[in-house]
Amino acid sequence: MKKCNACLSVIDNEESLICSKCYQHYHESCIQSTFGSASLTDITNWMCPDCQPRNENADNTPIRPNLKSKQIRDENVNRRRGGTVVNVQPLTPITVVEVREIVKSEIKDLLKHLNDTIASFVNIELKSIKEDISQVKESMSFLNDKYESFKTDLTEKFNTLTELRKENSHLKSTVQDLSTRINSMEQQARANNVEIQSLPEHKGENLVSTVINLSKVISCDISENQIHHATRIAKRDTNSKRPKSIVVQFNSPRTRDTFLAASIMYNKANPNEKLNSNLLGIGGAKENVYVVEHLSPTNKYLHAAARKKAKELNYKFVWVRRGRIFMRKSETSDYKYIRDLETLDSLS
Known part of the structure; x- marks a missing residue:
């Protein structure tokens, strides 16, 4: 089936021209409508406009199909609307x-x-x-x-x-x-008690007799009936080499105070021969003996702290009166009542 290279429609029993160069088929009517009959003089060596040599005056006008004599029916060109054939208009620049x-x-x-x-x-x-x-x-x-x-x-x-x-x-x-x-x-x-410190210990000792003997040395008339109890107490520091202290309980605070006052007066009267073990008839090395108030554990700890503080601050006197602890820096200075550790720490 041959188609015109110009209008792309089928050539039906119609004379056609064949390009001697590209061998494409054309309707004569399509060639004549574009270039006229003058272009068909030599059919044997005829070349389509695309293959013909071009000069300076030649234009590039494409071959126009003869739309009056032939309708374009190709499916790639025709468009059907409502069953009618719509002719495609020729291309324009x-x-x-x-x-x-x-x-x-x-x-x-x-x-x-x-x-x-x-x-x-x-x-x-x-x-x-x-x-x-x-x-x-x-x-x-x-x-x-x-x-x-x-x-x-x-x-x-x-x-x-x-x-x-x-x-x-x-x-x-x-x-x-x-x-x-x-x-x-x-x-x-402990108001009726005194504590006797540093008195040497002996097996089978009679503490009541020892206390009565001590009272004779310090010139204090004490009878056995005025002594309720006498015993040694355990040491707080088990490593200490000092003898256990003796706690003596008298029948009244008045008797206790009399005994304490007599021991103090004796030591003041005999500064070179204060109370010692030899005066009490105890053999062995001479040991000083101290008679003091029997303090509660709290007051005893406070008294020891006060003595240590006195050495640090050069306080000359530290004493106990009726369970209360006092300190004085010199003979002319005022005394300090040590109520507790806070009071002790505030000293200067």
């Missing part, structure tokens, strides 16, 4: 204005497509960001709830701690007061 309009239209479509793509991409990313922000908000809300709960708990615990501090302060004050009262009661229970 495109102007610069039309090119601009086409370019503008393409750019407009490209920009629209680009905007739609960007908008779609931005919407997708924004959706992801919104989801992330929503999750962050949920996390922040959760953390805020936890913070508020923690803050409430902390406030409650702070209030509880404040109350506990107040209660602790009150308890400390109560304990201090009770300790003072207990110490006072313990010291009061």
Whole structure:
């Protein structure tokens, strides 16, 4: 089946021309309508306008099909609308204005497509960001709830701690007061007692007889009936080599005070021969003997601390009177009543 290379329609029993160079078929009517009959003078060596040599005056006018004598029926060219055949108009040159309009239209479509793509991409990313922000908000809300709960708990615990501090302060004050009262009661229970220190120990010793013998040395008339009890007490420092102290309980504080005063007066009257073991008839090496008040454990610890402090601060006198401890730096200075360790620490 032959087709005209000009109009692209089928050549049906119609004379046609064949290009001697490209061998394409053409309707004679299509050639004549474009170039006239002058172009068909030599049919044997005829060349189609596309293959003919061109000169400077030659134009590039394409071959026009003869639309009056023949309808275009090819399915690639014809368009059917409502069952009728619509003839395709011949191609015409495109102007610069039309090119601009086409370019503008393409750019407009490209920009629209680009905007739609960007908008779609931005919407997708924004959706992801919104989801992330929503999750962050949920996390922040959760953390805020936890913070508020923690803050409430902390406030409650702070209030509880404040109350506990107040209660602790009150308890400390109560304990201090009770300790003072207990110490006072313990010291009061020792109001009839004296403590004899550094007296050498002997197996089978009679402490009551020793006390009566001591009272004779210091010129204090004490009978056995005035002595309720006499015993040695355990040492606080088990490593100490000093003998155990003797606690003597008299029948009254008056008897105790008389015995203490007599021992003090004796030592003052005999500075070179103070109370010692030889005066009491105890053999062995000569050992000084001390008669002091029987202090409670708290007062005894405070008395030892006061003596140590006196050495550090050059205090000359430290003494005990009726269970109370006093210190004096010199003969002319005022005495200090040592109530507790805080009072001792405040000395200078």
